[in-house]
Amino acid sequence: MTIVGWETLFFSASFYLYLLAAFLYILDLFNILGGRGGYATVPAYCGLILHSVAIILRSIEAGRAPFSNQFEFANVFAWGIVVAYLVLERSLRFRYRAFGAFIMPLTLLIIGYASLLPRDIRPLMPALQSGWLTVHVGTAILAYSAFTLAFGLAIAYFVRDRAEQKQWAFLLSRIPALPLLDHLSHKAIAFGFFMLSLVIITGAIWAEQAWGRFWGWDPKETWSLATWLIYAAYLHIRFSRNWQGRQAAWLSIIGFACVLFTYIGVNVLLPGLHSYR
Amino acid sequence: MKMKDKKAAMQLRNLSRLLTSFTSMQCGIFLILLLSVLSVSGSFLPHAEAMEAVYRSWWYVSLFILVALNLLACTLRRLQQLRKGYSISGTGKNSSAAGELSAYPYRFEIDKSTARPDSRHHAAELLKQNNYHLQDLKLPRGEALLAAKGRIGIYGSLATHLGLLLIIAAAYYGVLTGSEELAQGFPGERIAVSIGDETLVLEIADFNINYREDGSVHQYYSELIIRSQDPESPLLVHDTIYVNNPLRYGRKTFYQSSYGWAVNAYLHDPFSGRTESAMLVPGQEYYFAPAGITVQLLSFYPDLEQGDQGHLFSRSPEPRHPHTLFRLLDQDNQLLGPPAQLLKIGDSLELPQFELGFDEFHNFTGILIKETGGTICLLSGSIIFLAGLFLCFFVQPRQILMLWPGAAKDEGKLIIYGWSRTDRPAFAVEFYEIVNDLVNGRRELS
Numbered sequence: 090m091t092i093v094g095w096e097t098l099f100f101s102a103s104f105y106l107y108l109l110a111a112f113l114y115i116l117d118l119f120n121i122l123g124g125r126g127g128y129a130t131v132p133a134y135c136g137l138i139l140h141s142v143a144i145i146l147r148s149i150e151a152g153r154a155p156f157s158n159q160f161e162f163a164n165v166f167a168w169g170i171v172v173a174y175l176v177l178e179r180s181l182r183f184r185y186r187a188f189g190a191f192i193m194p195l196t197l198l199i200i201g202y203a204s205l206l207p208r209d210i211r212p213l214m215p216a217l218q219s220g221w222l223t224v225h226v227g228t229a230i231l232a233y234s235a236f237t238l239a240f241g242l243a244i245a246y247f248v249r250d251r252a253e254q255k256q257w258a259f260l261l262s263r264i265p266a267l268p269l270l271d272h273l274s275h276k277a278i279a280f281g282f283f284m285l286s287l288v289i290i291t292g293a294i295w296a297e298q299a300w301g302r303f304w305g306w307d308p309k310e311t312w313s314l315a316t317w318l319i320y321a322a323y324l325h326i327r328f329s330r331n332w333q334g335r336q337a338a339w340l341s342i343i344g345f346a347c348v349l350f351t352y353i354g355v356n357v358l359l360p361g362l363h364s365y366r
Numbered sequence: 367m368k369m370k371d372k373k374a375a376m377q378l379r380n381l382s383r384l385l386t387s388f389t390s391m392q393c394g395i396f397l398i399l400l401l402s403v404l405s406v407s408g409s410f411l412p413h414a415e416a417m418e419a420v421y422r423s424w425w426y427v428s429l430f431i432l433v434a435l436n437l438l439a440c441t442l443r444r445l446q447q448l449r450k451g452y453s454i455s456g457t458g459k460n461s462s463a464a465g466e467l468s469a470y471p472y473r474f475e476i477d478k479s480t481a482r483p484d485s486r487h488h489a490a491e492l493l494k495q496n497n498y499h500l501q502d503l504k505l506p507r508g509e510a511l512l513a514a515k516g517r518i519g520i521y522g523s524l525a526t527h528l529g530l531l532l533i534i535a536a537a538y539y540g541v542l543t544g545s546e547e548l549a550q551g552f553p554g555e556r557i558a559v560s561i562g563d564e565t566l567v568l569e570i571a572d573f574n575i576n577y578r579e580d581g582s583v584h585q586y587y588s589e590l591i592i593r594s595q596d597p598e599s600p601l602l603v604h605d606t607i608y609v610n611n612p613l614r615y616g617r618k619t620f621y622q623s624s625y626g627w628a629v630n631a632y633l634h635d636p637f638s639g640r641t642e643s644a645m646l647v648p649g650q651e652y653y654f655a656p657a658g659i660t661v662q663l664l665s666f667y668p669d670l671e672q673g674d675q676g677h678l679f680s681r682s683p684e685p686r687h688p689h690t691l692f693r694l695l696d697q698d699n700q701l702l703g704p705p706a707q708l709l710k711i712g713d714s715l716e717l718p719q720f721e722l723g724f725d726e727f728h729n730f731t732g733i734l735i736k737e738t739g740g741t742i743c744l745l746s747g748s749i750i751f752l753a754g755l756f757l758c759f760f761v762q763p764r765q766i767l768m769l770w771p772g773a774a775k776d777e778g779k780l781i782i783y784g785w786s787r788t789d790r791p792a793f794a795v796e797f798y799e800i801v802n803d804l805v806n807g808r809r810e811l812s
């Protein structure tokens with residue numbers, strides 16, 4: 090079998106493992122696994138390993154980091170989400186695995202999107218032939234993964250809020266308390282914001298080299314600025330006495346919607362308005 | 367008189383109230399969100415239209431400036447508070463502030479019976495190992511040891527905001543003072559370029575397009591020679607540029623920007639034997655005065671092919687089957703003949719008295735030349751901004767105060783206070799680990 094054949098095989102296998110993990114995480118959320126959430130973590134890790142192998146094989150085949158088209162970005166984005174989630178799960182000492190029920194389906198969505206896209210490895214057009222591509226897209230993956238995690242935490246925030254009002258005891262033990270959710274979400278967004286700032290700055294430096302301007306109000310640029318502003322508002326809301334938790338969670342959700350629009354919407358819904366990407 | 371004073375005072379108070387609410391966090395958040403929504407609104411318009419209708423409009427630019435002013439005002443207003451915050455978190459000069467024990471969210475009491483006998487020494491060693499800066503204090507309530515770490519993080523938001531202001535200022539300066547020009551030409555051509563306060567002569571020594579096997583473009587290379595206007599002076603620079611690799615000369619930068627085909631159109635008069643010709647790029651037109659005819663070049667196909675639906679395209683970039691698509695207009699700009707005519711390079715069209723055709727074609731290169739100021743400011747602003755973010759997010763100012771009430775060393779009980787500016791849960795873990803150590807001495811010191 091060719092390298093590409095193996096890559097496809099590993100990619101598909103990781104998809105099914107993530108699917109299984111998502112299913113088990115959801116069972117765990119409803120307390121059906123009897124506290125054995127580890128059943129969900131195992132396929133998630135196995136999926137991640139196979140997925141990593143697929144990405145490495147693709148890098149070998151392409152002779153560069155696999156960062157240059159929609160499929161490759163979606164692929165690595167999904168990988169980043171899983172890594173971010175598993176880091177979180179570990180840092181909570183595996184006490185709140187049910188939280189995976191909020192994150193793994195997002196991974197599946199992104200992988201599902203990736204599988205709709207053309208996967209052929211094509212050589213880079215002249216504007217993309219730059220060392221900045223790796224830094225720019227690499228930081229974008231980190232930023233987007235962190236924002237996805239924060240989005241999942243915001244959803245968990247609202248679920249937990251509702252569970253507290255309705256006294257759904259089974260959920261209360263599965264989802265961290267609101268202050269902890271809020272805190273984790275802040276950490277994820279702070280990290281994501283730092284990375285997104287790097288994405289925008291490296292993108293501007295690259296755009297100057299390739300096109301002769303740092304900033305050109307291209308839809309992609311504009312939407313990433315809007316995303317960045319929304320997360321800046323999020324960071325400030327936490328200093329404001331009148332607004333907090335819920336408002337912050339809403340902004341996290343709106344910010345993530347902007348992330349998705351910057352990434353997918355601009356390409357799909359605003360075609361013909363921009364000349365590249 | 368008194369009335370007037372009162373009125374003036376009231377106006378002043380209103381003004382200051384307005385200013386206070388302008389510099390409030392809520393106002394800042396509102397402005398940021400408004401800017402975000404308005405920015406995005408332009409992305410649904412075609413680009414050129416959006417630039418005029420949104421990004422260069424007075425209201426958008428004003429909002430941008432308003433956000434910057436708000437940011438500046440907020441930052442200046444917080445300055446005092448930041449300085450205070452810095453000293454609360456443990457400089458020696460302001461040790462009384464450390465006495466405000468209620469400011470510490472974490473507190474733990476260790477009894478003499480459970481504390482290690484050498485708890486004072488042990489605590490100092492432990493905190494030093496954790497990279498805390500130590501300082502002995504004499505508080506009204508007794509002797510204390512103040513340990514602080516990451517104080518510089520307090521200034522993170524200041525650096526972030528100042529970096530951002532620098533970026534905005536530099537970007538506006540660049541927009542206001544920058545100039546640019548697009549020079550298009552063929553190998554061998556010399557083009558006079560006036561940009562900034564200087565005129566240079568740009569010679570295109572060579573232009574190459576590097577194709578891959580499948581006919582797609584790998585890269586464009588323009589070999590440039592830059593001279594001053596004086597023909598006697600030696601050349602200034604000689605270098606090859608390509609996409610992502612511009613040539614920087616002084617404050618000017620030369621970018622490989624565009625490329626394309628240019629076709630030579632000619633009009634021949636068989637009676638007089640005279641020929642007039644003009645190089646045209648698709649989209650350009652030329653008026654042949656002797657015939658009163660305008661030629662509009664629509665497209666050039668180096669390797670013409672007709673698709674299933676009748677559309678025309680070029681099968682490869684190689685000039686195997688070169689054709690032009692054009693139209694003719696008369697003196698009144700009325701169409702002469704069909705709206706689009708196809709002609710093979712080398713063939714000619716018979717017009718009354720004249721012969722019209724296209725005989726040569728070349729690749730031309732488009733060089734964008736720019737002179738922009740403020741780039742150093744822009745880059746320094748970015749670095750300050752990123753450093754500020756790093757301080758905000760990854761340097762956590764925190765402080766531990768150990769108090770031996772009653773002033774006697776290693777006697778009575780020991781109270782430990784902990785404070786951190788951000789990320790309290792992570793700090794709590796660290797705090798209780800240290801407490802645990804002091805109680806049990808589980809982690810042996812080397």
Ligand code: HEM
Nearest residue numbers: 321324328389390391394395398436437440444523526758
């Ligand atoms: C888009 C522009 C802005 C960005 C990127 C930005 C960035 C930041 C960051 C990263 C922090 C630190 C947050 C944290 O530690 O979690 C911060 C704090 C702060 N910002 Fe901004 N900011 C912006 C605009 C503004 C505006 C317009 C105001 C005015 C209302 C403002 C007022 C503040 C204040 C008062 C703090 C807290 C300062 C402190 O106590 O350290 N910011 N900002």
